[in-house]
Amino acid sequence: MKEKLPISQWAEDDRPREKLLIKGKGQLSKAELIAILIGIGNREESAVELSKRILSSVNNNLAELSKLGVVELCKFNGIGPAKAISIIAALEIGRRRRADDVIQKSKKIKSSKDVFDVIYAELSDKNHEEFWILLLDRANQIIKKINISEGGLSGTIADPKKIFKLALENNSSSIILAHNHPSNNLKPSDNDIQLTKTISKAGKTLEINVLDHIIVGSDNYFSFADESLI
Numbered sequence: 682m683k684e685k686l687p688i689s690q691w692a693e694d695d696r697p698r699e700k701l702l703i704k705g706k707g708q709l710s711k712a713e714l715i716a717i718l719i720g721i722g723n724r725e726e727s728a729v730e731l732s733k734r735i736l737s738s739v740n741n742n743l744a745e746l747s748k749l750g751v752v753e754l755c756k757f758n759g760i761g762p763a764k765a766i767s768i769i770a771a772l773e774i775g776r777r778r779r780a781d782d783v784i785q786k787s788k789k790i791k792s793s794k795d796v797f798d799v800i801y802a803e804l805s806d807k808n809h810e811e812f813w814i815l816l817l818d819r820a821n822q823i824i825k826k827i828n829i830s831e832g833g834l835s836g837t838i839a840d841p842k843k844i845f846k847l848a849l850e851n852n853s854s855s856i857i858l859a860h861n862h863p864s865n866n867l868k869p870s871d872n873d874i875q876l877t878k879t880i881s882k883a884g885k886t887l888e889i890n891v892l893d894h895i896i897v898g899s900d901n902y903f904s905f906a907d908e909s910l911i
Contacts (some may be wrong), residue, residue, distance in 0.1 A: 723759030
């Protein structure tokens with residue numbers, strides 16, 4: 682069997698760290714970026730090859746990779762707790778940066794995509810359902826985002842009384858609902874549709890508009906407003 686060359690013996694511009702310095706971060710593949718985090722692979726695989734195998738196990742999807750914990754990552758030969766923690770921390774920074782970037786540019790919600798970007802970090806990697814709300818002022822600027830409830834794999838409960846109590850306490854002019862589907866099936870359930878109608882109707886009575894309801898998957902979303910369901 683042909684012996685594999687360690688990364689240190691690769692051509693300089695093929696090594697992930699050197700490649701980043703020479704060509705820039707945008708030229709690195711996902712596997713090369715993860716290889717920088719883990720440093721070395723194992724006796725049979727370079728860091729890049731090991732990273733490719735880890736990514737392959739989640740269909741090359743970083744959102745799915747972010748769902749893996751330390752125990753799952755340590756099942757790969759060459760990944761110990763320290764390396765697993767580095768991967769988890771890097772992915773968490775990426776998620777939080779995505780939400781911060783939207784809020785930093787403008788706290789004003791202009792589209793369902795803005796909502797998704799703001800709430801993505803909270804919901805994308807959960808293995809259980811959670812229900813959140815965004816409270817907005819008259820200019821559709823975010824006042825606060827709040828976790829309303831947590832549930833199991835197939836559902837969570839959102840109490841309209843609690844939602845509008847929070848909206849009134851924070852002088853919110855409108856709200857946006859959001860919850861996740863851990864299954865990544867973005868189709869709203871009958872319960873989702875009925876709950877949205879109930880909360881929307883209550884909002885009209887209180888003159889607090891329900892602008893949208895977003896269902897978040899691994900790296901995508903469904904908008905009730907975009908589909909004219911609200």
